[in-house]
Amino acid sequence: MSSHVVVLMGGWSAEREVSLVSGRACADALEAEGYTVTRIDAGRDIACTLAALDPRPDVVFNALHGRWGEDGCIQGLLEVMGLPYTHSGPLASALAMNKDVAKHVFAGAGIPCAEGVVVTRAMLGRTAPLERPFVVKPNREGSSVGVRLVLRQDNDDRLLAEDFEHGDEVMVEAYVPGRELSVAVMGDRALAVTEIVTDEGFYDYRAKYAPGGSRHVVPAPIHAEAYQAALDHALSAHRALGCRGATRADFRYDDTAGEPGRLCLLEINTQPGMTPTSLVPEQASHHGMSFGTLVSWMVEHARCDA
Numbered sequence: 001m002s003s004h005v006v007v008l009m010g011g012w013s014a015e016r017e018v019s020l021v022s023g024r025a026c027a028d029a030l031e032a033e034g035y036t037v038t039r040i041d042a043g044r045d046i047a048c049t050l051a052a053l054d055p056r057p058d059v060v061f062n063a064l065h066g067r068w069g070e071d072g073c074i075q076g077l078l079e080v081m082g083l084p085y086t087h088s089g090p091l092a093s094a095l096a097m098n099k100d101v102a103k104h105v106f107a108g109a110g111i112p113c114a115e116g117v118v119v120t121r122a123m124l125g126r127t128a129p130l131e132r133p134f135v136v137k138p139n140r141e142g143s144s145v146g147v148r149l150v151l152r153q154d155n156d157d158r159l160l161a162e163d164f165e166h167g168d169e170v171m172v173e174a175y176v177p178g179r180e181l182s183v184a185v186m187g188d189r190a191l192a193v194t195e196i197v198t199d200e201g202f203y204d205y206r207a208k209y210a211p212g213g214s215r216h217v218v219p220a221p222i223h224a225e226a227y228q229a230a231l232d233h234a235l236s237a238h239r240a241l242g243c244r245g246a247t248r249a250d251f252r253y254d255d256t257a258g259e260p261g262r263l264c265l266l267e268i269n270t271q272p273g274m275t276p277t278s279l280v281p282e283q284a285s286h287h288g289m290s291f292g293t294l295v296s297w298m299v300e301h302a303r304c305d306a
């Protein structure tokens with residue numbers, strides 16, 4: 001058993017606050033499971049901080065979200081240092097974080113996705129890249145940061161470009177009406193399908209993280225064929241990107257024209273939220289696995305290829 005575990009959390013991405021919540025919950029659970037835990041709020045000096053640890057950690061538990069922590073950067077650093085870490089490696093992490101590149105890989109694996117193009121922020125104000133309604137989102141962020149719905153009647157493309165603050169690469173994607181589904185994959189198994197129900201109709205940052213902002217229904221009350229297809233697509237997507245450990249696939253499910261409806265994979269999260277009420281722990285719990293057992297499984301499946 002790995003005894004000394006470093007939990008990396010926080011960091012300096014747009015998802016810092018979410019990561020602190022995930023990291024604290026995982027660190028608490030690992031301590032309760034008997035591991036010796038060192039908590040680190042990652043800064044740009046993280047390589048020096050890790051190298052100075054005595055004793056050297058057996059495993060790094062990566063609870064970072066967003067840029068640097070989820071996009072292959074920290075994974076590459078840990079490979080260089082020869083430290084086993086939880087979740088996916090550098091390539092899978094980088095592919096998953098880039099929505100446009102991931103879309104191409106998913107398409108190659110026969111997984112249905114929404115039509116989408118990447119444009120620069122400046123282009124967003126000048127051309128209509130897709131027919132409305134569409135969704136505008138940063139090509140490389142998470143937690144619904146900067147996601148915006150542009151309706152048929154909206155008339156503010158230039159304003160949109162001006163106050164879109166999340167980088168110069170913008171993913172413009174056909175709006176998929178209907179319902180919101182999520183599937184956790186743990187190793188070689190897709191766990192369950194959760195439906196996320198929001199009152200607001202759009203799953204934004206507030207709906208995701210505010211208490212009572214959304215409700216999770218597991219197993220999702222959807223057509224059996226769609227349920228199985230969501231499990232299959234999540235596992236195929238996890239494998240197509242070469243992911244490791246646990247991931248979470250986000251889908252839209254359009255059953256507005258009747259069942260079994262149409263599934264669209266939005267993305268794979270290689271660093272899914274890890275509080276006890278997050279989607280992955282909830283699905284593990286649906287199978288009788290406690291939060292402590294889940295984080296221990298992650299630690300025992302930590303790897304370093306170097």
Ligand SMILES: Nc1ncnc2c1ncn2[C@@H]1O[C@H](COP(=O)(O)OP(=O)(O)O)[C@@H](O)[C@H]1O
Pocket residue numbers: 114135137141142143144145147173174175176177180202203204250252266267
């Ligand atoms: N094409 C789309 N159609 C409808 N809703 C979307 C679409 N893209 C994103 N959304 C909404 O925005 C949320 C966040 O989008 P997602 O692609 O999962 O990015 P991230 O979670 O990385 O911010 C989704 O859960 C969904 O509610």
Ligand SMILES: [Mg+2]
Pocket residue numbers: 143144250266267
């Ligand atoms: Mg998402």
